[in-house]
Structures are given as C-alpha cells and as structure tokens.
Amino acid sequence: xxxxxxxxxxxxxxxxxxxxxxxxxxxxxxxxxxxxxxxxxxxxxxxxxxxxxxxxxxxxxxxxxxxxxxxxxxxxxxxxxxxxxxxxxxxxxxxxxxxxxxxxxxxxxxxxxxxxxxxxxxxxxxxxxxxxxxxxxxxxxxxxxxxxxxxxxxxxxxxxxxxxxxxxxxxxxxxxxxxxxxxxxxxxxxxxxxxxxxxxxxxxxxxxxxxxxxxxxxxxxxxxxxxxxxxxxxxxxxxxxxxxxxxxxxxxxxxxxxxxxxxxxxxxxxxxxxxxxxxxxxxxxxxxxxxxxxxxxxxxxxxxxxxxxxxxxxxxxxxxxxxxxxxxxxxxxxxxxxxxxxxxxxxxxxxxxxxxxxxxxxxxxxxxxxxxxxxxxxxxxxxxxxxxxxxxxxxxxxxxxxxxxxxxx
Amino acid sequence: xxxxxxxxxxxxxxxxxxxxxxxxxxxxxxxxxxxxxxxxxxxxxxxxxxxxxxxxxxxxxxxxxxxxxxxxxxxxxxxxxxxxxxxxxxxxxxxxxxxxxxxxxxxxxxxxxxxxxxxxxxxxxxxxxxxxxxxxxxxxxxxxxxxxxxxxxxxxxxxxxxxxxxxxxxxxxxxxxxxxxxxxxxxxxxxxxxxxxxxxxxxxxxxxxxxxxxxxxxxxxxxxxxxxxxxxxxxxxxxxxxxxxxxxxxxxxxxxxxxxxxxxxxxxxxxxxxxxxxxxxxxxxxx
Ligand SMILES: [Cu+2]
Numbered sequence: 018x019x020x021x022x023x024x025x026x027x028x029x030x031x032x033x034x035x036x037x038x039x040x041x042x043x044x045x046x047x048x049x050x051x052x053x054x055x056x057x058x059x060x061x062x063x064x065x066x067x068x069x070x071x072x073x074x075x076x077x078x079x080x081x082x083x084x085x086x087x088x089x090x091x092x093x094x095x096x097x098x099x100x101x102x103x104x105x106x107x108x109x110x111x112x113x114x115x116x117x118x119x120x121x122x123x124x125x126x127x128x129x130x131x132x133x134x135x136x137x138x139x140x141x142x143x144x145x146x147x148x149x150x151x152x153x154x155x156x157x158x159x160x161x162x163x164x165x166x167x168x169x170x171x172x173x174x175x176x177x178x179x180x181x182x183x184x185x186x187x188x189x190x191x192x193x194x195x196x197x198x199x200x201x202x203x204x205x206x207x208x209x210x211x212x213x214x215x216x217x218x219x220x221x222x223x224x225x226x227x228x229x230x231x232x233x234x235x236x237x238x239x240x241x242x243x244x245x246x247x248x249x250x251x252x253x254x255x256x257x258x259x260x261x262x263x264x265x266x267x268x269x270x271x272x273x274x275x276x277x278x279x280x281x282x283x284x285x286x287x288x289x290x291x292x293x294x295x296x297x298x299x300x301x302x303x304x305x306x307x308x309x310x311x312x313x314x315x316x317x318x319x320x321x322x323x324x325x326x327x328x329x330x331x332x333x334x335x336x337x338x339x340x341x342x343x344x345x346x347x348x349x350x351x352x353x354x355x356x357x358x359x360x361x362x363x364x365x366x367x368x369x370x371x372x373x374x375x376x377x378x379x380x381x382x383x384x385x386x387x388x389x390x391x392x393x394x395x396x397x398x399x400x401x402x403x404x405x406x407x408x409x410x411x412x413x414x415x416x417x418x419x420x421x422x423x424x425x426x
Numbered sequence: 427x428x429x430x431x432x433x434x435x436x437x438x439x440x441x442x443x444x445x446x447x448x449x450x451x452x453x454x455x456x457x458x459x460x461x462x463x464x465x466x467x468x469x470x471x472x473x474x475x476x477x478x479x480x481x482x483x484x485x486x487x488x489x490x491x492x493x494x495x496x497x498x499x500x501x502x503x504x505x506x507x508x509x510x511x512x513x514x515x516x517x518x519x520x521x522x523x524x525x526x527x528x529x530x531x532x533x534x535x536x537x538x539x540x541x542x543x544x545x546x547x548x549x550x551x552x553x554x555x556x557x558x559x560x561x562x563x564x565x566x567x568x569x570x571x572x573x574x575x576x577x578x579x580x581x582x583x584x585x586x587x588x589x590x591x592x593x594x595x596x597x598x599x600x601x602x603x604x605x606x607x608x609x610x611x612x613x614x615x616x617x618x619x620x621x622x623x624x625x626x627x628x629x630x631x632x633x634x635x636x637x638x639x640x641x642x643x644x645x646x647x648x649x650x651x652x653x654x655x656x657x658x659x660x661x662x663x664x665x666x667x668x669x670x671x672x673x674x675x676x677x678x679x680x681x682x683x684x685x686x687x688x689x690x691x692x693x694x695x696x697x698x699x700x701x702x703x704x705x706x707x708x709x710x711x712x713x
Binding site: 148152155156159160161178181182183186226232234235236238239240241242243244246247248249251252253254255257259261270289291292293295296297299300301303304305307308309310311 | 467469470471497498499501502503504505506507508509510511534535538539542543565567568571574575577596599600603604606607626627630631633634635637638641659660661663664666667668671672699700702703706
C-alpha cells in the first residue's frame, strides 16, 4: 500500500511550503496492494526535526488545527482533501524540516517533507537562514544584470508616482516585495524575505557577514566570501550607506511599532505611516537608501520595506482590516491617480506605459508578477484590491502565500 | 510582559501629548517626536511644510542639529508628500545652497542627494574639487564615491589620475570603484586582482568589478588564485565565492587540481571564517 500526499494540491517539490494559513492538500492511494476494502483508514501526523517547523491538520476549511488526522481514503485512487498549516510560533529554519507521515495501522504508507516558510526578524536568523538569503540575493543581482536589475529599475523615477505619496503605497510595495521574494525562492525555495525592525537595535544585520558594515566614508564592507561582495547596480560595484545611528547598539529615530499601530483604526489615517516611520527609516541613513529613486540599489531597502509591510499586516490583524470592499481596510480617497484606486491594476505588472500621458510611466520593467507553485494569488497583473487580504481571511483564494513570524492570522 | 509593554505605550502616549501641545504653538503643525540624540524630527505632510523645512535647512543662524533634522525630514517628504514634484526644484536649489555650507556633514548629505539625482551643478563642483583640492567641498574619497552615481568619461579620467597618484588609500579605492563602470578598465582590474602587493580590500573590489565587466576573466583568475599556494586566504574566499555563485559547476567537478586546492584550503590553517566558503563549495560536489 502506498499513498501520495499533495501539498498545496501539488506533487511538485517546490509546492511543499506552508505558512500560518491552512494550505489545501490532498491524499490518494497510488498503490492499493494489500487493501481488502474500497476504502482505507489513513492517519496523518507530523514529525519535526530539532528546531524544525511544526504543522497542524484539519479536514475542512474551518476549525482548530489537530496534531493528527484520520482520513477515509478510497483505494481506487480518488483524492481526499485536507488542510495543513504551520503552528504559530514554530516556523521552520530550513527546507523539509517537518515531515508528514501517513500510516495505515502502524505501517508507514507515505510521507512528505515540507517547510513552514515564514518571514522572520533579520536580526534573529540562524546563520544558515542568513547565508541562504544573501546567496540567493547575490545570484538574483548577478553582475547587476540579473533579474534584480528590474527591481532596481522599478523603483526609479519613472514609476515613482505609481507607488508613493498616495493610497496605493502599501499594496504596491506588498506586491513588489512578493515579486522579489518569489524570484529569490526560484533560486532557493527555502528563502523568505526577512524584515529589519527599524525600531529595535539590529546588531546582527549591519555586519560584514550579513548586509555589511559601513566605514566613515559610507562604503559598505563585506567579509570575503559573503556573496554580497559581488553586488553591482547600474554598473557600479558596492553599496553606499551611512547610518546616522550606532547600528550595533540602537535603532534610528522613526516612531516605534506601538505608536505606528496606534495611528488609528482607519486605513486613511494608518497610511500616514508612509512619512513616519517609513520615510524617516529611509532618511536615517546617508547613501542610496536615503532617496526614493536610488533606495532599491541597497538590499537593506527590501528588509526595511518588509517591516513596513509587516506593520501593515499587524495593524490589519489588530483591527480586522482584510476586506478590500470596506473603506476601513483600503480607502482610495482623495486620489485620482491610476494605480491607487481599489480596482486599478498596478504598474509595472500591468505593462501600461505611455509617453504622452503624464500619469503613466514610459517603461514597465520586469513583466508580470512572478507566480508561485503554492498559491494562485495575487495573479500576474495584480490589482490594488488583490493585495489587501494577504492571508485570505475574507476570501481563501486571496491568500498571497507569505506570513510573518510574529503576526497571527 | 504585556503589562510592561502597555506601561511603555502609555508613557509614550503621554509624551506624545505633551509634544503635541508644544507643536501646536509652533508654525509647523505636523506630528512631532523627539529623538534620543538629535533634534526633533518633524514629518512634513504637505508642500507648505516642505517650504518651511527648506527655510530651516538654509538658515545658517540655526543649530546644525536642527538643520540636519530638517534635511532628514525633507528626505522623508520626498517619499511621502503628495505633489512633491511641485517643490522639487526648490528642494534642489536649497540643496545646492547648503552644499557649500561651513558644516561638512551638511555638505556631504546635500551633495549626496544632489548626485543621486544626477545634478550637474554638484557633479561640476565635485570634479573641480578633485582637480583642484584647494577648492574641494569634500575629501576626495567621498567626492569619488558620489560621482559614481553618474559615472561618465570626464570622471573616469580624474579617477585614473587618482589611481596613479592617490592622496590616500580610501581615495584610491573609491577611484577604482568609479572605474568599474568603464569597460576599458577590465585589464587594470585583472592586474589589481592578481597583485599580491595590492591592498586586499582593493583586490576584493577588483574581483567584483571584473565580475561586472568581464565575468569570464574573473572565473579564470579565481581558478588561478585558488591553485596558487602563496596567495592569501581572504582573496581565496572571494575567489571561491565567485566560482560557487556564478561559475560552471559541471566544469569544476572535473577539475581535480581545483578540488585538491579547495580541500587543502579547507583543512589547512585557514581562518574559520574563510574555511566556510570552502565547505560551501565542496558540499556542492559531495555526492
Ligand atoms: Cu518605495
């Protein structure tokens, strides 16, 4: 007897990644030899490696997670659905560090290794997590000519108004980060984008082994062997970054997380965080991260923005703001600019350019948004409204396939 | 834990309220927040706020901390203030004005922002300063670094002169970095990479520059460095990383001399921080 476990309804190894959101899975009998009836009772349970992730199960779309599940599976090969989710507080540290085992009685009839892949605090990554992340990032950058060049170009002057100083700021950057994260995962599927908590000291982030240490001139230095030593943007190697705060001891001066979350329960007021803490986090440095059109040249940009997105996710959870149809979750007023209204598609993924229309950029780098082997959302050409309900709280199909280590769903 | 957190939050709210009262008396009616070390940073919410901050920035009668805080806030405004485009010409004009200020930190920051916006005025000032140090607004290493934001032929010739006769080592390094955007510099970077008398930091930069200008050449040189028993551990770690990240795995698998060199690197008295690169490389060929 053999069964097949399909994580995220897929047999592909790249799909064996889950978050806190229950992933739809299937089980089916692939070899019925030894079966005496038309169905067989299969018990599934998970085994975690030391410091590995933990998952729970449920049979339907609602209800609490259980540590095991008994399913009645037809022996004719028909699939039976079930759900797997990471246990909040127990994310994985590497690929396949949690294993689902399927048993008939005591006999193991199938198994699948998976990962609870979650965005974590950059300051607290294991060395392995850190090294895999920077290696994937360096590969994406490759000579400044790799796919990363698109991400650098997406954040330059021509697209600035599509993403800033208006309501679409948060949804646009959510899509931008996800696009990048999926490209990193295409290189190494065990990577999740880490976040830089700019309201806490992060001595492990600004080191020669991670994002580099700045000298008095603002030149960022890397340990020989840190793949980021090969970082190139726009033809020039290296990174310029001069922190205005002592990176090994203290955070910069933008408002703290508690204050940010207290900006108000309405999207209209919460999005004021674009100035403080977001803008001030950028300008607590000299160097490329200080200016909108050059900020994305510094890999730190993506960790800074990951924290901005995390703050939004935390605020969404605190106030129940997942429904794109309500103005408390997303309020497009007072803008009339394209890309900032609820039903608009977003540039550059929508490919819309116009040399004549001043509200449209002249180019659209990078093409459509990267797809995921795990989830279908937010689609190739995401609309603003596709980037609100990231955990699929209102509509399960909206699940964007990422989560944060300290944000419950 | 939760209670403690709440207490902190309460304190902050109280602080914020007090700050708000103060702010109400002042002209700029934006959210205020005092920072631990420097002057309070006001976040501009409108182009009017931006105009007021520009005045503070240019006011030489104000404390430098206050002016630097205004600059930080203006930078944030460039990200988040609606219709910032309508004041960006004024922003640039103010930055040009303070780029010759008596405070070096203000000159560094303002010229940095200008150069990242490819400002011709700043570019000319920096180049003039490199040619005639008496006129320099910034040390040569900073000027070269900023010129790298808009590298072009004029800057290359100045950078080449500095590489030949550097006023200090940092300036040489930044001149090299600037030249990494110039295709004609590839042979020079090959030389720097292999020169055992060169500063290792410059050799590391040369590897990165060569990877950008001629990746095949870097792969060739990296192989030679790894097989060279007399070369240094740090530059070997850089070379290994180049092979591991960007090289042809299948070709390396057949290169017995390479595998032997890397194995030796891994087992010799190589510092642990570099050995890790060898382990990572070898793990690819374990099976
Ligand atoms: Cu942005």
